[in-house]
Amino acid sequence: MNSKELAWKIRRHGIEMTHLSHGSHIGAVLSVADIMGVLYADILRYDVNDEKAGWRDRVILSKGHAGAAIYAALAEVGFFDVDELKTHYANGSRLSGHVSHKLPGIEFSTGSLGHGLSAAAGMALAAKKNHMTHRVFAILGDGECDEGSVWEAALFANHFKLNNLIAIIDHNKMQSLDYCEKTLKLESLKDKWKSFGWKALEIDGHDHDQIRKAINSSDVDGPMVIIADTVKGKGISFMENDILWHYRFPHDGWEYDCAVNELHKCKPEGVADIYTPDGITDPCLPGEDADIGNDHTMSAGYHPTMFRS
Amino acid sequence: MRDTFVKTLIGLAEKDKDIELITGDLGFGVLKPFWEKLPDQFTNAGIAEQNMTTVAAGMALEGKKVFTYSIGNFPTLRCLEQIRNDCAYHHANVNIVCVGGGFVYGSLGMSHHATEDIAVMRSLPGVTVVCPGDLVEAAEATKAIVEYPGTCYLRLGRGGEKQVHTELSDFRIGKAIRIKQGEKIAVFSTGAILDDVTDAVVELEKNGISVEQYSFPTVKPLDQDVVLECSKRFDKIFTVEEHNITGGFGSAVAEVMAENPVKARLVRIGINDEYCTIVGSQKYLRDQYGFSADKLVKRILHEVDNG
Numbered sequence: 001m002n003s004k005e006l007a008w009k010i011r012r013h014g015i016e017m018t019h020l021s022h023g024s025h026i027g028a029v030l031s032v033a034d035i036m037g038v039l040y041a042d043i044l045r046y047d048v049n050d051e052k053a054g055w056r057d058r059v060i061l062s063k064g065h066a067g068a069a070i071y072a073a074l075a076e077v078g079f080f081d082v083d084e085l086k087t088h089y090a091n092g093s094r095l096s097g098h099v100s101h102k103l104p105g106i107e108f109s110t111g112s113l114g115h116g117l118s119a120a121a122g123m124a125l126a127a128k129k130n131h132m133t134h135r136v137f138a139i140l141g142d143g144e145c146d147e148g149s150v151w152e153a154a155l156f157a158n159h160f161k162l163n164n165l166i167a168i169i170d171h172n173k174m175q176s177l178d179y180c181e182k183t184l185k186l187e188s189l190k191d192k193w194k195s196f197g198w199k200a201l202e203i204d205g206h207d208h209d210q211i212r213k214a215i216n217s218s219d220v221d222g223p224m225v226i227i228a229d230t231v232k233g234k235g236i237s238f239m240e241n242d243i244l245w246h247y248r249f250p251h252d253g254w255e256y257d258c259a260v261n262e263l264h265k266c267k268p269e270g271v272a273d274i275y276t277p278d279g280i281t282d283p284c285l286p287g288e289d290a291d292i293g294n295d296h297t298m299s300a301g302y303h304p305t306m307f308r309s
Numbered sequence: 310m311r312d313t314f315v316k317t318l319i320g321l322a323e324k325d326k327d328i329e330l331i332t333g334d335l336g337f338g339v340l341k342p343f344w345e346k347l348p349d350q351f352t353n354a355g356i357a358e359q360n361m362t363t364v365a366a367g368m369a370l371e372g373k374k375v376f377t378y379s380i381g382n383f384p385t386l387r388c389l390e391q392i393r394n395d396c397a398y399h400h401a402n403v404n405i406v407c408v409g410g411g412f413v414y415g416s417l418g419m420s421h422h423a424t425e426d427i428a429v430m431r432s433l434p435g436v437t438v439v440c441p442g443d444l445v446e447a448a449e450a451t452k453a454i455v456e457y458p459g460t461c462y463l464r465l466g467r468g469g470e471k472q473v474h475t476e477l478s479d480f481r482i483g484k485a486i487r488i489k490q491g492e493k494i495a496v497f498s499t500g501a502i503l504d505d506v507t508d509a510v511v512e513l514e515k516n517g518i519s520v521e522q523y524s525f526p527t528v529k530p531l532d533q534d535v536v537l538e539c540s541k542r543f544d545k546i547f548t549v550e551e552h553n554i555t556g557g558f559g560s561a562v563a564e565v566m567a568e569n570p571v572k573a574r575l576v577r578i579g580i581n582d583e584y585c586t587i588v589g590s591q592k593y594l595r596d597q598y599g600f601s602a603d604k605l606v607k608r609i610l611h612e613v614d615n616g
Contacts, residue, residue: 101399108370108399115395118360122367129329129349130371149391152360160352 003208005268006076007037011235013072013085015259016275018249021089023097027245028066028141031172031205031230035139038211040073045134048078051104057134058123060108062116063141063170064098071095071103079105082274114147116140117167121157124165124223135218139168143175146184151196157223158197166218167198167225170205172232174243177298193225205230236262238286244296254290257283310466310501311339311408313444317451318376322347327372328455331365333358333379339408340378358383362391362403369401374455380409381421385430385462396460397435403461404454405430410440410464410500411551412585412594419584423464427499428556430462431529437482438529440464440558442503443473446526449480457482466501473507473524485532491521494613495539495573498549499525499558505595506549508602513609531561540571547576547609549600554579576612578605 001009014029044057061070068088075082080103087093094102098111108119120138127134144150157165171189173180180186193200199219203210205228214226232246233239236259250256257280264279273279286292319342322328330343331352344351354361358379365375377384384405385392396403407423414421430438439454439461441447447465454461477486485497488507498506503524510520521543523535539546546566548559559577566575580598587597595601599608 108367109394112390112394114359115363115391118363118391119367119370119395121360122364122369123371124367125352125364126368126371126373129373149357149359149363152355152357153364155357156354156360156364159355 001041001076003034003038003041005271006041006073007034007208008263008266008268008271009076010036010069010072012263012273012275013075014068015236015250015256015263017068017072017085017088019256020086022249023068023089024247024249025065025068025097026249027174027233027239028063028170028172029069030234030236030239031232032063032066032069032139032170033234034206034208035168035170035211035228036069036073038208039137040077042212043215044137046105048105051079054132055134058107058120058136060110060116060120060136060138061099062110062138063113063144064110066170067095067097067099070099070106074103074105079103113141113144114149117150117153118156120165120167121153121162124157124162125160127164128162134164136165137168138165139170141175142169142171142173142180142186142189143183145169145186145189146175154193154196154198161221162223163219163221165223166215167223169225169227170230171227172230174232174241174246176246178243179297179299182297182299190227193227197222199224200227201225202227202229204228206234235266238292242293242296244291244294254284254286258286310441310444310447310470311468313447314406314451314463314465315339315343317448319343319346321452321455322350325374325455326350327374329368329373329375331361331375331377333361333377333383335379335383358388359391362388362405363395365403366391366395366399366401369396369403370399374402374404376404376406378406378408380407381414381423382426385423385426389429392436392460393433397433400435400459402459404463405461406463406465408465409467411502412591413467415589415591415594418588419586422585424580424585425553425556426462426464427528427550427552427558428560431556431561435459436529437461437527438464439482439527440500441526442498442500442524443470445472445474445477446480446486446524449477450526453480453482464500470501471504471507473503480526483527483530483532485523485525485535488522488524489520492519493543494518494545494547494609495521495523495543496547496549496609497523497525497558497562499528500551502549502551502595502600505600505602505605509605509609512602512606516606516610518610518613525558528558528561531565533565536562536565537569537571540566540569540573543573545576545612546573547578547612549605550579551595551600552579553582555582578608
């Protein structure tokens with residue numbers, strides 16, 4: 001399976017999983033889908049029959065709320081049965097909303113932001129001490145960079161020259177309640193990482209060639225961060241850049257039907273959709289009162305007097 | 310006690326190259342022997358306990374046996390979620406070492422008093438809580454936790470503790486140590502308060518009170534057998550800890566006694582659910598808060614006389 005096919009399947013699974021589970025964070029699943037697709041199709045070394053092989057590359061999805069994306073990737077490449085994806089959030093399931101290491105192929109449980117880069121740094125340091133050559137990847141959110149512990153880890157990885165560590169930031173410019181810039185200013189994110197001593201690249205996080213090229217250019221001296229410019233909700237027009245879809249799931253009716261059919265419009269040839277093989281033939285369409293294109297950010301309705309000059 | 314820990318750890322780490330020590334930029338004059346002798350097994354993570362703790366988890370998941378080192382509340386409360394999610398939940402062999410349990414850094418003020426750490430660490434599933442009472446217990450505990458599975462919390466004093474035991478041939482995690490047999494009451498303690506407790510027991514004996522004394526170097530898992538056995542034999546059990554009585558060692562003993570048919574009444578001695586606002590040495594503060602040897606004698610005599 002190539003990276004385009006895998007990324008499409010991650011998106012399709014993501015829609016189905018959140019639809020069935022009434023789960024949150026489809027916007028983040030869609031923004032990180034291309035990064036996960038490229039990693040698992042083209043970059044990572046792993047053996048699905050020997051998940052603890054010492055030579056494998058390690059991956060930590062530090063933005064654990066996008067767990068559906070890594071679950072979908074792992075199931076598609078064969079770590080566990082694709083059917084299990086349907087149990088996302090369900091009673092007795094292994095697929096918690098946030099990433100769980102109880103699943104094969106998952107290195108590290110996350111869900112509280114700001115932990116993954118430190119764990120990756122520890123793994124990278126241990127790999128160096130053990131004279132091993134695998135790489136360690138940590139995928140972070142941009143909002144996650146509000147956490148001070150991210151910057152503790154950034155100092156640490158630079159100081160100990162962890163050139164086997166690659167951080168990828170899913171820079172979709174939005175966090176829980178609003179745009180990042182309207183929450184806690186992060187820009188220039190690249191300059192911040194550079195000033196912490198990291199090699200920092202900015203790329204289009206939906207361009208698979210750019211993702212591959214960036215990962216393969218990792219520095220020889222120290223850690224590298226790839227700031228992947230992405231769109232929250234990428235691939236579903238009415239979800240894109242709308243904070244509503246940080247938490248909302250695709251409901252029965254036009255939301256689910258239109259999401260599926262939009263994906264079908266760009267389905268790579270030969271890829272099978274196990275849920276709706278031909279898309280939805282008689283879809284519900286949004287009515288005039290559909291909540292599309294409205295501003296749901298906090299700043300749209302928050303006007304404190306202390307900032308007035 | 311901290312020097313005993315470092316000396317013991319060096320001996321272990323020389324033989325086992327998977328042992329790693331990470332400090333949160335503390336240990337001046339203490340850790341130098343380690344970093345000079347074993348530089349490839351040492352890391353200074355800087356003043357960044359959250360990162361230090363999760364780095365340790367990451368290393369442990371790669372097969373290392375990691376010790377994190379800091380003082381007071383810094384290696385525990387400052388990075389509690391990292392201990393919970395990243396170390397304990399992942400069953401990572403991370404041994405969290407606190408130098409300065411209780412009032413060791415008394416004069417430095419409330420920020421440096423580790424007085425709720427046992428309660429907090431004890432409440433985390435998968436965390437073993439070890440509070441050695443003297444230098445011999447500290448050495449044995451260090452040896453024991455290296456191979457003990459999962460995450461451990463090792464709460465140390467600082468320096469100058471008395472050696473109570475001459476040797477311990479059968480130190481085991483989860484086992485209390487009987488220091489002396491007695492007939493009238495039982496006194497349990499955990500951690501470095503053992504020296505004051507031992508002095509108090511001598512004094513109580515002089516006052517005609519026959520005391521059975523135990524040191525509990527492990528608070529979790531607690532030695533329930535000793536608690537239950539003493540609960541049946543004695544009318545009164547006293548617990549002593551340099552820690553808040555809420556949630557700590559005395560609470561752990563109370564939990565066992567409350568759920569079993571026992572005849573003993575429990576008296577918990579420690580800090581009575583307050584922050585220490587008095588400035589002073591460890592010795593001074595132990596006295597102010599009622600668990601110096603003198604105060605222990607008075608309190609226990611009072612409790613014995615007043616049924």
